[in-house]
Amino acid sequence: MSSDKTHAAIATTSPGHFTTIQVPTPATPDPGQVLIKVEYASMIILDTYINDLGHRVQPQDYPVILGFNGAGTIMQVGEGIDDLKVGDRVTAVMFGKSERKAMQEYVVQPRSVVAKIPSSLPLSAALSAAATIPDNFITAFSALFSPSYLGFPYPSFIPSPPPPSDPSTTSPSPPLTTPILIYGAGTTTGQYAIQLLHATGYTSIFATSSPKHHPYLLSLGASHVFDYRSPTLAADILLQVTPKGSERRLKYVLDCVTAEATLERIAQVVDEEGGSKVALLLPIKKGDNVRVEKGKEELMSELPEERNPFPKGTKHLGVRGILFAEDPYLRANLLPKILPHLLDHGIIQPNKVRLLDESFGTLEERVGKGLELLRNNLVSGEKVVVKIQ
Template sequence: MSTHTAIATTELGKIDAIQVPTEAPGEGEVLLKVEYSSMIAFDTYLADLGYTISNYPGILGFNASGTVARLGADVNDLAVGDRVTAFSFLSSRSKGMQEYSVQPRVVCSKIPDSLSLEEAVTIPDNLITAFYTLFNQLGLPVPACFPAATTPSDASIPILIYGAGSTAGQYSIQLLHAAGYKKILATASPKHHAFLRSLGATDTFDYNSPGLTSDIAKAVGGSGKVPLSVDCISTDTTLDTLAKVISPTGKVAFLLPFKKGNTLTAKHVDEMKMEPPKDNGPFAKTTKLIGVRTFRFLEDTFLKENLMTKIVPSLLENGVIKPNRVLLLDQGTFKERVEQGLDLLRNNKVSGEKIVVKVRDDDGRELP
């Protein structure tokens, strides 16, 4: 069996370039020749904390883009050579930080010629997170098409995206705008405000402003309380802030895990929690708190059959979704590029961009 290069955590706190078997795709799978993989905070949890690692080595990379190298049985809507992006969140054989990756068809999206592979790899994890959060976890109705042909009955309901400068926040705003919602509130650093408004945010707020809660209340009007919110940061500090602006009968969706302090990157496993606070913490007892586990989106039959295979390609083909801005790492060896990305994430040196790693060195191996 031929092999290829992958970047994996080989023991707690260590990553390395390793050789792994290049597997053939099974039924309902494709073999992806990976060109780019993007990095998220979760990669640091695997590498630094051993989080979710049951056996070493554990390959990194929760997103991949490239071309279809081989098709498994019963994959009839893709062809060898098609350009795709994949949500590579399953086992090591399906992770993105390797030269070849086996992906279930249901996590792959064909991309239009107008989109580069570097841009495409910023899309899967956080666009899926945003879609799943809004239209499954918060229960907003899924439009028949994007942009929505009809205005939703609750189009004027205020919806707050906290941490909207994040990649997931950017996609949440775009989806809400395309679905026809007219009151999209966004908190972020001021440097992101103009960009977020260009994506569809109607009101932007500096989350460090001492007048944040009163500013949000003024924008909401009426009771001054927000009925729906997505917390893209999910830390101790965001809990306390959101509790001041959310309606007692509202819903808040938190992108898990919760982290201690006020940063996206946890330093210890015990700093992360996968459930909302018991007894609702600082929120009213009647407020519904939802912990979002994006990796479960395939448990929803509609999303499994349609989201990556049909909806995402349509959003991209029609230009409804703009990809995240790219921070491309293409210098040095494959391992050095990944190490640089991990360092950027650990030290919170990235804001409003997605770290994209060029996977193949110039001598990247081809299939025999």
């Protein structure tokens, strides 16, 4: 239900253009929803695809508000919600329709996409840090533990574990010494993947990144780090898989970049006989990184067989983090219960923040700076966060 009031939002109005618009401010949330005053919103590379390329936007969709993650304060609580109250600090993944996106002053969200920020997260900068979490945490958690992707057993430390699976339909749990490769571990998703695997007890977590990220990734729980640009990358990785054993190939890989060149490199270290699982964060890009140049873009949601570099029998699994909402267990637990628990107990920590506040000009100018940083690959190991209020 909307009031007569409006508030500011930043929206793309056509490919390559964005501006400030005024949108209706909701008066009250519906049952099962909350009204959030957004104070910080983070930006991801998908924002540049949407603004610059019109990715997955139809002409009739414009204007489309930007932003997939936000953090702020609960202003109103709809009927049926008893675990959130007015004044609570929260973070949320904000996807779907334009009116649910993050780059605006107020937004209504369903309870399932909202996580309460625990008091243990320091008050100073808590909201800006919390705005870095939802989409990448969801993607990492789903890629690792969802049966649709790599399918590792759900960690024992999470609250409200899912009901036991039918043993006849599930794969045996891999030993905690199983080598697991996180390609592009310096990305924000890669950082959460390392933390989750380390907390679960896995001890052979391989991470590729720029060398400047190596000390931090080791502190998060990586056991081995590799320079992704090394000409001997494949040999370096395989040397560490099981140096004294007979199994010299990787069975599990998470590609947090998913470009043609990364697939080629990963293909050199997976099982030559097939049977490996490779989780690919969609979309698949041309070239060697997440940057996409206008006029040269090609974003694929599936890997065509003629461009598949993996050995026959390799399972390549396209990961869409937002599909967590289609899983009844994850929808009810991942953000409402699991994420607050992990933050409260220090099991994961937010990403580092590249904050764009008033010193970068108006809200519109801040968003423009964020798009520039992302499209030109000028930020690494950090999340671009825009101060809204």
